[in-house]
Amino acid sequence: MTPEQYCQHKAAQSGSSFYYSFLFLQPERRRAITALYAFCREVDDVVDECTDVQLARTKLAWWRAELVSMYQGKPSHPVTQSLAEATHSYNLPQELLMEIIDGMEMDLSQTRYADFKALHLYCYRVASVVGLLAAEIFGYEDRRTLKYAHDLGLAFQLTNIIRDVGEDARLGRIYLPADELVRFGVPVEDILHARYSNAFSSLMEFQIERAESLYEQAFAQLPAQDRRAQRPGLVMAAIYRALLQEIRRDGCRVLDRRTALTPVRKLWIAWRTWNKG
Numbered sequence: 001m002t003p004e005q006y007c008q009h010k011a012a013q014s015g016s017s018f019y020y021s022f023l024f025l026q027p028e029r030r031r032a033i034t035a036l037y038a039f040c041r042e043v044d045d046v047v048d049e050c051t052d053v054q055l056a057r058t059k060l061a062w063w064r065a066e067l068v069s070m071y072q073g074k075p076s077h078p079v080t081q082s083l084a085e086a087t088h089s090y091n092l093p094q095e096l097l098m099e100i101i102d103g104m105e106m107d108l109s110q111t112r113y114a115d116f117k118a119l120h121l122y123c124y125r126v127a128s129v130v131g132l133l134a135a136e137i138f139g140y141e142d143r144r145t146l147k148y149a150h151d152l153g154l155a156f157q158l159t160n161i162i163r164d165v166g167e168d169a170r171l172g173r174i175y176l177p178a179d180e181l182v183r184f185g186v187p188v189e190d191i192l193h194a195r196y197s198n199a200f201s202s203l204m205e206f207q208i209e210r211a212e213s214l215y216e217q218a219f220a221q222l223p224a225q226d227r228r229a230q231r232p233g234l235v236m237a238a239i240y241r242a243l244l245q246e247i248r249r250d251g252c253r254v255l256d257r258r259t260a261l262t263p264v265r266k267l268w269i270a271w272r273t274w275n276k277g
Contacts, residue, residue: 004031006078007038017243017261020270021236025138032086032137033232038079040100040130047107060105067097090136099129111173119177120154127157131233138230142223145230151221152233155214159240162207162247166194166255176207194255204252208244215241231274238273239266 001009011019011034022033043063050056070080071087071094086092103125113119131153135145161168161175168175169191181188184203189195215237222230239261247259261269 001078003078003081004034007031007035007082010038010041010079017236017239017266020239020266021232023267023270024235024274025232028089029137029139031082032090033134035079035082035086036092036130036133036137039083039097042077042079043101043104044126047104053108056108057105060101063101064098067094067101086137092133092136096129096133099125103129107173113175113177115177115179119175122175123154123157124150127160128153131156134233135230138232140223140226140229142226144221144223145226148218148222148226148230149233151214151218152237155211155218156236156240158207158211158214159244162204162211163243163254163259165191165204167258169194169255176203180206191255196253196255200255201252204254205248208248208252211244212241234276235270235273238269242269 016037018037022030022037025033043060046056046059046063050059066075066077066080069075070084073084075081075084087094087097103122106122106125110122113122128150131149132146135149140146165174165176174181174188174191176191178188180203181191184206185199186197186203190197190200218237227234242265243259243261246261247254250259253259
């Protein structure tokens with residue numbers, strides 16, 4: 001298996017909306033974004049699959065060292081071997097890739113967030129940074145596109161958090177800001193034990209509205225001349241917003257189930273959004 005095939009398998013295996021968003025890219029950019037996504041999956045899997053925290057930290061330290069080796073022209077892993085070409089072609093900064101690892105490592109020591117400001121740093125590292133790197137790969141003329149990419153990444157991560165409230169709680173993690181739980185009158189125990197209430201529904205409606213406002217804020221900052229180049233992000237946004245609508249229609253039943261779109265629906269949304277231009 002070549003490095004490119006390894007990354008392709010890693011991306012396709014996940015079934016992520018990210019994968020559907022770059023199906024229609026030209027080959028060089030598709031290889032680059034697939035390598036970036038495969039890197040994100042690798043370091044995320046370290047945190048999700050390692051029950052031993054110290055072992056997970058050791059593995060993340062290995063990935064940091066591997067990034068250094070990659071930028072020195074000596075990658076050893078199939079993902080970094082493939083990603084090396086992308087970093088050269090699209091000038092992807094080493095410090096941003098390192099910051100993704102920093103974000104993943106936060107999950108090893110932090111399971112609660114006091115307020116949205118504290119959560120924002122986590123979202124920036126694990127999602128907005130990915131958006132900034134993706135914007136470099138897709139291409140842009142106006143630097144305002146980077147602000148769009150930053151905010152879109154934040155909206156994506158908030159969507160993930162909304163979808164995965166129950167799944168994360170079963171891992172002992174609550175990403176919903178603690179001060180907002182208090183404001184809406186939702187005890188932490190209700191999240192951990194999957195207990196629904198009108199207060200929880202109101203809390204989740206608030207989360208959905210914030211995510212939607214960030215999508216709108218991101219779109220407003222995308223310069224017209226860069227819209228076509230940045231279509232993959234618009235595709236992913238269309239898929240994620242459809243997911244938010246499903247969660248809302250389902251009554252925000254995210255504590256004991258995981259709402260998802262079918263692959264066929266994702267592909268249809270991707271094709272339709274891409275062809276809007």
